[in-house]
Amino acid sequence: MKCEMRQNKANGEWVIFAPRRGRRPSDFKSGKGHPRQDAPRRDPDCPFCPGNERSLPRVIAQAGSGKRWRTRVVLNKFPALDASAVLAIRPAGPYLRTDGYGRHEVIIETPRHDRDPARMSARELRAVVEAYHETYTRLMKDPRNMLVLIFRNHGEAAGTSLKHPHSQAIATGLVPGHVRAAGHEAQRFFDQHGACAFCETLKFEKRQKRRLLFVNRHFLCFVPYAAEVPCELWIVPRRHAASFGDTTAPERVALATVLGRALSVLRERLGDPDYNYVIMSAPRHREDEPHLHWYLRIRPRLTTRAGFEIGSGMLINPSLPETDRDFLKGRS
Numbered sequence: 001m002k003c004e005m006r007q008n009k010a011n012g013e014w015v016i017f018a019p020r021r022g023r024r025p026s027d028f029k030s031g032k033g034h035p036r037q038d039a040p041r042r043d044p045d046c047p048f049c050p051g052n053e054r055s056l057p058r059v060i061a062q063a064g065s066g067k068r069w070r071t072r073v074v075l076n077k078f079p080a081l082d083a084s085a086v087l088a089i090r091p092a093g094p095y096l097r098t099d100g101y102g103r104h105e106v107i108i109e110t111p112r113h114d115r116d117p118a119r120m121s122a123r124e125l126r127a128v129v130e131a132y133h134e135t136y137t138r139l140m141k142d143p144r145n146m147l148v149l150i151f152r153n154h155g156e157a158a159g160t161s162l163k164h165p166h167s168q169a170i171a172t173g174l175v176p177g178h179v180r181a182a183g184h185e186a187q188r189f190f191d192q193h194g195a196c197a198f199c200e201t202l203k204f205e206k207r208q209k210r211r212l213l214f215v216n217r218h219f220l221c222f223v224p225y226a227a228e229v230p231c232e233l234w235i236v237p238r239r240h241a242a243s244f245g246d247t248t249a250p251e252r253v254a255l256a257t258v259l260g261r262a263l264s265v266l267r268e269r270l271g272d273p274d275y276n277y278v279i280m281s282a283p284r285h286r287e288d289e290p291h292l293h294w295y296l297r298i299r300p301r302l303t304t305r306a307g308f309e310i311g312s313g314m315l316i317n318p319s320l321p322e323t324d325r326d327f328l329k330g331r332s
Contacts, residue, residue, distance in 0.1 A: 006226035012185035016316045039114040048164035071131040072108040079104035087173035103171040118263040125256040145171035155274025157301040175283045190291035198293035218254035223321040230319040235296040242282035242292035274301040
């Protein structure tokens, strides 16, 4: 098979596909010879488990009452940013600096230590998605917060330090450069074509079906045309909206359904791989932009960036998206 280069319409970056490197999706299965150990229902040493509340930082929000809680949101005990800091950019010689203002919270997804989202019921996942939405909208009410990222790390290679099922939310007072660059790329596409790049992508993927994994009334889940890693998945809402905060209750139910299916397929076909997922949503003051479209991006940790990728900024994916889709569908 020939090598190929494809452009990622979300950020304008190019990805090299090198299937001649001899890797098939099944070659990336996690834990060959090292199966992941099943967790207990409750861990007496886990601060997130019921009965260990004395080890918890302050509880900010909770769904359910008393011992029958479903989700909890707490302050991160070791935050990446400081909510008491003041964002004031100033020079430091030829450089710029500021104190690290931001908010860092943990969303405890379930009381059960052994219940990651790939194994959750529809009701449990709906509670998780609702916790995401409540956290996002609450953090965006603070005018100091310019960007809110909701994300989940699964497995050591993805950055997990505690096994109890949890996600995180970080609000920053600055908009990172790569987020701005993706917005500029989306603006350029809109100026050239008079349409949102994601809306056009959805039309094409739905029509072609070659990379499509799941579809429901509100979302499409597919392997992106220029996937940066093997078996990467995007979950994109059909309705154009720049902000995750603008989702409706039926859309959040549908998101929980398709997210659960996607994670279950990754677990079944790839042997419970380490992964990260992030809800990519518009920064403050961009929530009504016609060229921005929120989505959820799942990236399994199946490959490692090497010298060329670090030096060039271009990623090499040894597996074609069409092959990955067939593998995840059980067709190979």
